[in-house]
Amino acid sequence: LPRTVLISGCSSGIGLELAVQLARDSRQRYQVVATMRDLGKKGTLEAAAGEALGQTLTVAQMDVRSDESMAQCLRCIQGGDVDVLVNNAGVGLVGPLEGLSLATMQRVFDTNFFGAVRLVKAVLPGMKRRRQGHIVVVSSVMGLQGVVFNDVYAASKFALEGFFESLAIQLLQFNIFISLVEPGPVGTAFEEKLLEQVSAAQFPGADPDTLHYFRDLYLPASRELFRSLGQSPQDVAQAIVKVISSARPPLRLQTNARYSALTALKAADPSGRLYVWSAHRLLFRWPGLLIRALRCLACGCFPSRVLPG
Ligand code: NAD
Incomplete structure (x- = not known):
């Protein structure tokens, strides 16, 4: 019998790719329930699913911030049985802390963290x-550092990461597995x-120095990070399949081997100093070098050519 796979956040990106790849499995091992908050956006997924639509893939509405939409979907x-649950829905948030409201931060947690908790409580x-x-x-490499x-x-x-690592121990007793997938930039x-x-936000309350660091140092470095180390959603979906x-x-699974040189900086020094100091120096003292380092990471010659000695 095919396994029923329920995925959140399938209107775009990794969720959409994963739904399509599973539904098109050559051995038809999966029955995919691809969910999204707004069914008005189902066109892209349906087009990508092609013949799988209505066969091995069904589209359903689900907002991970709403208990009611979740209950209705299930x-x-x-x-009523879900064999594989993929908690994929998520939103990002960047910017100086002083310029972000607590309500905005709570919304991020309500989607990224409590959204997954809600779903797990429902299917467990x-x-x-x-x-x-x-x-x-x-998850993300940002779940690690x-x-x-x-x-x-x-x-x-x-x-x-903390929630699911804790749960993993108990669930082994029930033959239930947990996997945290940690992509770098996608x-x-x-x-x-x-x-x-970011371009619409004013970040009221943030001081001019912090705003300068954010806009003139962080944002260009972040753009370069995506440009040089970005992975395709197809690749990430393939790793999840x-x-x-x-x-x-x-x-745990990190999907981007080129990014792992950065997560290794944390693993190599449990005091935390190596990672935090390297990241600080690269961004605030030598931003030009940071951009070079990212390019070297992309071509695989990091860290030998960048960090002397
Ligand atoms: P994306 O924006 O294309 O996909 C996120 C999906 O989540 C969207 O379809 C969005 O509509 C959905 N979503 C947001 N709030 C929701 C809600 N309340 N209910 C249901 N769905 C909701 O981006 P993506 O890169 O495909 O992101 C998928 C996951 O990958 C996220 O959890 C994200 O944190 C993670 N991730 C992304 C990157 C990256 O660089 N893109 C890197 C590491 C991890």
């Missing part, structure tokens, strides 16, 4: 009863939406 799943009783299941979480001016977004991904609408937010089809799925 009622529509045949048998069924998975436990059947003694099987797989919960995949689209903080990145300047991404304080709240990184915190929401750290929250996911070329989706995600970055465009962030840049739009592999995790879903694995008999012993990993708890």
